[in-house]
Amino acid sequence: MATKRKISIRKILQVFLTVVVSAGCIIAIVSASKIEDHKMLAGIAVHIKNDKKYHFIEEKEIMDLAINNRSVDVMNTPVANLDIKTMEQVISADPWVANAQVYIDNDHVLHMYVTQRVPVVRIFGQDSRSYYMDGTLSIMPLSENYVYYTTVVTNVPELRDDSAGWALKKQILKLVNTIQADTFWSAQISQVIADTAGTFELVPVLGDQRILFGDTSAMQDKLNNLFVFYKNVLNRIGWDKYETLDLRFKGQVVASPSMPYSGPVDKAVSAMNWINSIVETEAKNDAKDSARADTKTGHAPVVKAAPQKKVDKAVAKTKPKEKPVAKATLKKAAKPAATDKAHHAVPLKAKKTDNKNNKEKSKKQAKPKYVYPEKSH
Secondary structure, eight states, X not given: OOOOOOOOHHHHHHHHHHHHHHXXXXXXXXXXXXXXXXXXXXXXXXXXXXXXXXXXXXXHHHHIIXXXXXXXXXXXXXXXXXXXXXXXXXXXXXXXXXXXXXXXXXXXXXXXXXXXXXXXXEEEETTSOEEEEETTOOEEOOOSSOOOOOEEEEEEOOOOXXXXXXXXXXXXXXXXXXXXXXXXXXXXEEXXXXXXXXXXXXXXXXXXXXXXXXXXXXXXXXXXXXXXXXXIIIHHHOTTSEEEEEOOSTTOOEEEEOOOOOOXXXXXXXXXXXXXXXXXHHHHHHHHHXXXXXXXXXXOOOSOHHHHHHHHHHHHHHGGGHHHHHXXXXXXXXXXXXXXXXXXXXXXXXXXXXXXXXXXXXXXXXXXXXXXXXXXX
């Protein structure tokens, strides 16, 4: 016969006590949670990461997004009725917010942790729009509170959410990161010009050259070649020698010299100018030769020779007629002096003085001579 099993009262009591205790704990927790859910918020705390370095978004803007602009009075609403998930979504939707976390602690304080986006490049589009882009290829509008200085890329076509737009964004970000990683190029390159073909042009701070960079392939080699060209060529011959520097070819820098622009030339006018220039040069050469001949002979060049010759001839014709008259007067004056010697009518002293006076008068009257015309050299 089968033996009957004895029922253990002890085990029954243990199971009963376990069930009762568990039920009591569950009831206590549920009741406690219901009590907590009916409580109100004790406060709100906003935490913005890297807020000391960047000020793209402020605490007031976070409060307006999550609390102030909502129809529900958060401070007078039970904790159980607060939609924390919606608050996170609203804050994360802001273009300047990279990440947002919202929760309520045991002290009934609402905490909002926000991480700002940091722009890497400022873009100026072909449609005159300007905006920022960060390292995750996210687009941010210009901040009303803060201006951030970074690398500028201009002439950028419209960046759509398609494969071409994402490819151009990646190229821009790759080039800008390469420039910013080097202290020299981050200080030397002030602007990057893009086009629809995916090629770029660099605008330097020192120098007026156009630097044709091409695409983003072998970027480090292109920058190294340009640095060597700066060091070994431009430092020696001058920074204004070349107008265009082309880096698109492997292992070399193609430099184009700067030349002034010359417009279209009229052939008839240029021919006349050529003839006039020849005539002017010949006249200048003749003037130089005459000046050299005058300096060798020691005479100054005569500007107007013909009128001077006419005046000289007139003087030569008039003045020689006076010379015989002067001689005759001198002879007549000399005769009374001889008679004075013979008859002793005049004292000797008076005779000497008269002779001296007559001689001086004769010298003065005989002074005019023939004036010969100057020979023209």
